[in-house]
Amino acid sequence: MDIKKPAYVPGHGLLKDRSVLITAAAGAGIGFAAAKRAVEEGCRAIVISDIHEGRLESSVQKLKDETGLEQVWGKTCNVANEEQVQALVNFAEDKLGGVDVLINNAGLGTTKALIDMEDDEWNKVIDVTLNGTMRMTRYMMKIMKTRGEGVIVNNASVLGWRAQKEQAHYAAAKAGVMALTRCAALEAADFGVRINAVSPSLAVHPMLKKSAPAELLAELEGREAYGRGAEVWEVANVMMFLASDYSSYLTGETISCSSQHA
Numbered sequence: 001m002d003i004k005k006p007a008y009v010p011g012h013g014l015l016k017d018r019s020v021l022i023t024a025a026a027g028a029g030i031g032f033a034a035a036k037r038a039v040e041e042g043c044r045a046i047v048i049s050d051i052h053e054g055r056l057e058s059s060v061q062k063l064k065d066e067t068g069l070e071q072v073w074g075k076t077c078n079v080a081n082e083e084q085v086q087a088l089v090n091f092a093e094d095k096l097g098g099v100d101v102l103i104n105n106a107g108l109g110t111t112k113a114l115i116d117m118e119d120d121e122w123n124k125v126i127d128v129t130l131n132g133t134m135r136m137t138r139y140m141m142k143i144m145k146t147r148g149e150g151v152i153v154n155n156a157s158v159l160g161w162r163a164q165k166e167q168a169h170y171a172a173a174k175a176g177v178m179a180l181t182r183c184a185a186l187e188a189a190d191f192g193v194r195i196n197a198v199s200p201s202l203a204v205h206p207m208l209k210k211s212a213p214a215e216l217l218a219e220l221e222g223r224e225a226y227g228r229g230a231e232v233w234e235v236a237n238v239m240m241f242l243a244s245d246y247s248s249y250l251t252g253e254t255i256s257c258s259s260q261h262a
């Protein structure tokens with residue numbers, strides 16, 4: 001395998017006949033990559049969601065065009081809004097005839113030194129990244145409990161474990177996602193639902209290149225043993241493992257998707 005330019009891995013039927021719901025899937029990053037990967041892994045139907053209505057519409061069409069699956073629906077949802085979260089889950093339950101796999105991808109970051117941080121900025125990052133994951137998990141768990149099955153995959157970050165300047169709010173939110181994953185998984189184990197998280201270090205995509213300074217991205221890539229960030233589909237692959245029966249003895253775990261430890 002060429003570690004600099006890995007070949008796209010074909011699907012292996014890991015999600016055969018499952019139904020999938022993914023939040024924040026209309027960007028250029030991990031969310032859309034996970035949606036595409038889920039279809040390639042054999043999922044029978046999928047609902048993708050995002051706060052951005054226009055991009056969501058085109059992402060639904062793009063997913064249909066690129067995979068040939070017709071059973072694709074889009075529903076706008078701001079995960080910071082409880083009513084919209086409940087409406088999204090109800091919509092997905094209805095369209096999919098029950099959600100087998102929920103992928104909580106939504107997360108928001110900014111770059112700000114703590115001494116300059118206003119409450120509003122801190123709260124917004126926590127509200128989308130941590131509280132949004134909690135809201136989706138809480139409502140979905142209630143429904144999965146009635147069926148006695150289901151899988152939830154959260155998107156954390158290595159910053160939930162490590163320090164980085166100007167990232168206290170985002171790192172705190174992602175550490176919270178990891179703790180939420182552990183505690184919710186313990187409760188959900190009682191009724192047959194698994195909850196795990198992936199923790200990417202860096203997955204470079206066009207929207208990130210636009211928003212993050214080039215020097216910072218180069219520095220972060222330099223920390224990786226592979227000398228590059230992950231392809232977004234490489235993170236999606238780990239999500240598919242966590243969503244599939246291959247991880248049947250895993251719950252409450254956060255799996256790193258990174259080459260920083262190598």
Ligand SMILES: NC(=O)c1ccc[n+]([C@@H]2O[C@H](COP(=O)([O-])OP(=O)(O)OC[C@H]3O[C@@H](n4cnc5c(N)ncnc54)[C@H](O)[C@@H]3O)[C@@H](O)[C@H]2O)c1
Nearest residue numbers: 024026027028029030031051078079106107157200202203
């Ligand atoms: N890309 C990375 O290097 C990296 C590294 C570690 C963790 N992550 C995490 O991965 C997840 C995906 O990030 P990504 O960079 O791959 O981009 P992405 O394309 O997967 O997600 C961005 C999308 O999120 C949507 N969004 C923003 N706020 C929202 C809200 N309140 N409700 C619903 N949707 C919302 C945006 O409209 C955008 O389409 C995030 O949770 C992020 O924190 C990313």
